[in-house]
Amino acid sequence: MKNPQHNERSDNGDVAAGHVRIFDTTLRDGEQTPGFSMDRRAKLRMAQMLEALGVDVLEAGFPQASPDDFAAVAQIAGALQHTTACALARCVPGDIDSAGRALEHARRSRIHVFLSTSPLHREHKLGMSKQQVLDAAVAGVERAAKLAHEVEFSAEDAMRTEPEFLAEVFSAAAAAGASTLNAPDTVGYMTPAEIAERFAWLLANVRRGPHVVFSSHCHNDLGLAVANSLAAVGAGARQVECTINGVGERAGNASLEEVVMAMKVRGAWFGTDTRIDTRKLYPASRLLSELTGQNVQRNKAIVGENAFAHESGIHQHGMLKHRGTYEIMRPEDVGIAETRLVLGKHSGRAALRQRLEALGHAPDDAAMDDIFARFKALADRKREIHDDDLDALARGRDPDAAGPWRLTRLDTSAHLGAGASATVKLVHDDGHAVAEAALGDGPVDAVLRAMERATDTALQLTRFQVQAVGEGGDAQGEARLTARHRDRDWNGHGVSTDIVEAAAQAALAIVNRIAQQQATSTPSPRSTKAQGATA
Missing domain, CATH: 3.20.20.70 (Aldolase class I)
Incomplete structure (x- = not known):
């Protein structure tokens, strides 16, 4: 039977208070x-x-x-x-x-x-x-x-x-x-x-x-x-x-x-x-x-990836002065952690300097001129600049440098209800080769574990995203990985018609960036494991 008390509360009370009901039909x-x-x-x-x-x-x-x-x-x-x-x-x-x-x-x-x-x-x-x-x-x-x-x-x-x-x-x-x-x-x-x-x-x-x-x-x-x-x-x-x-x-x-x-x-x-x-x-x-497996468009109002992201140098400069210049609501009000100043080809010096300082770099004006020029050149080639790219620029390295490791072999297999396995063979610039195998929850996890063992680099996967580039059965897949190493997140990206191979390329990019950073900061000999291993 209908409950008249419920109707009284929900209808009369709401209207008197100017309440607009939200009827969700998702x-x-x-x-x-x-x-x-x-x-x-x-x-x-x-x-x-x-x-x-x-x-x-x-x-x-x-x-x-x-x-x-x-x-x-x-x-x-x-x-x-x-x-x-x-x-x-x-x-x-x-x-x-x-x-x-x-x-x-x-x-x-x-x-x-x-x-x-x-x-x-x-x-x-x-x-x-x-x-x-x-x-x-x-x-x-x-x-x-x-x-x-x-x-x-x-x-x-x-x-x-x-x-x-x-x-x-x-x-x-x-x-x-x-x-x-x-x-x-x-x-x-x-x-x-x-x-x-x-x-x-x-x-x-x-x-x-x-x-x-x-x-x-x-x-x-x-x-x-x-x-x-x-x-x-x-x-x-x-x-x-x-x-x-x-x-x-x-x-x-x-x-x-x-x-x-x-x-x-x-x-x-x-x-x-x-x-x-x-x-x-x-x-x-x-x-x-x-x-549902259906992504939200990047520029979707309120909840899109770009809703609280700013790349334009003019906008970034205004946001650094006062967020009200270009935002009519706070990202925290809709459940987003913070505004993102996305660094790309439209970004200016103010946003770049602010991000470099957040990463622990304090370049003087002359160094900043050099970094900004190389940043602009890099931004013309990449859709988005990540923190590890900026770190490389600040240290005078080429963010696009391939790094010491090359992937020469990749074998993976997945087993229903029993995880997956992967075997990788990596060759270092000095000629040494390393082959390792590992088990994982899935093929991507197994590849990451095998690369960890081969390079003696501890990696904790924090984000994995795959999207199609093109249409049809032969479309390429673009993989983007974020992995944590020593309390810092590193980004990598790879493209292949095989999404596991694309993920392996992304993982390799992360491993190489970590190796480059270690080489320019506190050089250390490669692990004895890597030195003694052979194919």
């Missing part, structure tokens, strides 16, 4: 993105992260879609402690009953029923008259109201529905027991001005009680989902339906992190707030990326 609408499917364990991990993030309502799935979807919704509904668990259903008895059963053990439950209302959908999708749509909407809401604490009604393709008929359907749904009325821009067609006008009109013309909340659900086909969602909020909507990283069908949904941070940073303008713990936005984004 696990339902977002999971419909091609390539984004998750198993039940992954969905539960994501749901727990979303509850920690503070979303008000979590749409866990569409129980009638499949037995696995039903089981996932039921598991998530039983696990949530504070967030309202929501299940999607068409306005048909089977869907609604399935949603009710899936939500049976939820502490707070909502059934989200939807029905198309636009002339295009009525004629070509449903084959229903206006009266039939009205009757189905009322019957669906009434049935759902008996099975959950709350009912939300969505008019699919609302923004292409006749406004007068849309108001009639919403009024009937509210009278039947719906406490949330969702007017989605299903195909991402509207502009912010149109959305604002439509929501203002609906709020003025839909007959409803004071507890009924209007909701916005915008798709991003024209890149306007976030702007349209915020325009709806400005017009009086008090729920936004959105997804982490903006995932969703076609071009995606409104991005949760962008909607939330826009209201936080421009709070005085919107006069609203959310319950989101914004410090968990970046971790939530990274978890979704990890679970």
Whole structure:
């Protein structure tokens, strides 16, 4: 049975406080993105992260879609402690009953029923008259109201529905027991001005009680989902339906992190707030990326790798003086450790000197002139300059020098359930060769362990990233490794059609950089092991 006390608290209280509910549909609408499917364990991990993030309502799935979807919704509904668990259903008895059963053990439950209302959908999708749509909407809401604490009604393709008929359907749904009325821009067609006008009109013309909340659900086909969602909020909507990283069908949904941070940073303008713990936005984004294997674009607002990174010399100079010159929010506020001043061909002397000093170098003006000139030449050849490159420049070495070791042989094998093994043969500039074998958790780990033994260099892998360069079965893979040696991180990168070979090249680059640094700082004889080994 529906819990009236819950409805009183969540609806009346939120509206009076200017609270905008965040309705997350990452696990339902977002999971419909091609390539984004998750198993039940992954969905539960994501749901727990979303509850920690503070979303008000979590749409866990569409129980009638499949037995696995039903089981996932039921598991998530039983696990949530504070967030309202929501299940999607068409306005048909089977869907609604399935949603009710899936939500049976939820502490707070909502059934989200939807029905198309636009002339295009009525004629070509449903084959229903206006009266039939009205009757189905009322019957669906009434049935759902008996099975959950709350009912939300969505008019699919609302923004292409006749406004007068849309108001009639919403009024009937509210009278039947719906406490949330969702007017989605299903195909991402509207502009912010149109959305604002439509929501203002609906709020003025839909007959409803004071507890009924209007909701916005915008798709991003024209890149306007976030702007349209915020325009709806400005017009009086008090729920936004959105997804982490903006995932969703076609071009995606409104991005949760962008909607939330826009209201936080421009709070005085919107006069609203959310319950989101914004410090968990970046971790939530990274978890979704990890679970789906889909990377976030580098320039994605709020959570992209470049969102708080500055390479331009002009920007870096301003940031060194006062971060407010080029940042309107703090990276810490979204869960990112710190601003990054990325050193590349657009960087200036101020940022370079600041980074060199952080690495323990204090070049005078003459030395700085030389280092800066070599830095610019290096930056023309490389996308990004790492700390070990800067260290080499400061010590007068060539960062691109191959180093003393060459890889002449690599054999790896992986064994299902039993780890992997690798054999490497390295040849030193002085002519000595070393061959070593090692076991590891995987082929990359095994290669790293074998190189450790061959060069007597302790390495702790802290980051491993692989991405395709080009398309097709013969595309090259680019591997980027970060390994820790004596409390310092070293970076390496390699490219090959074989990703294990690319990783081996990256590991070799790290080993060589460490060897070069040791040779220029405190020269020491090579290990007796390396001196005496032969192929």
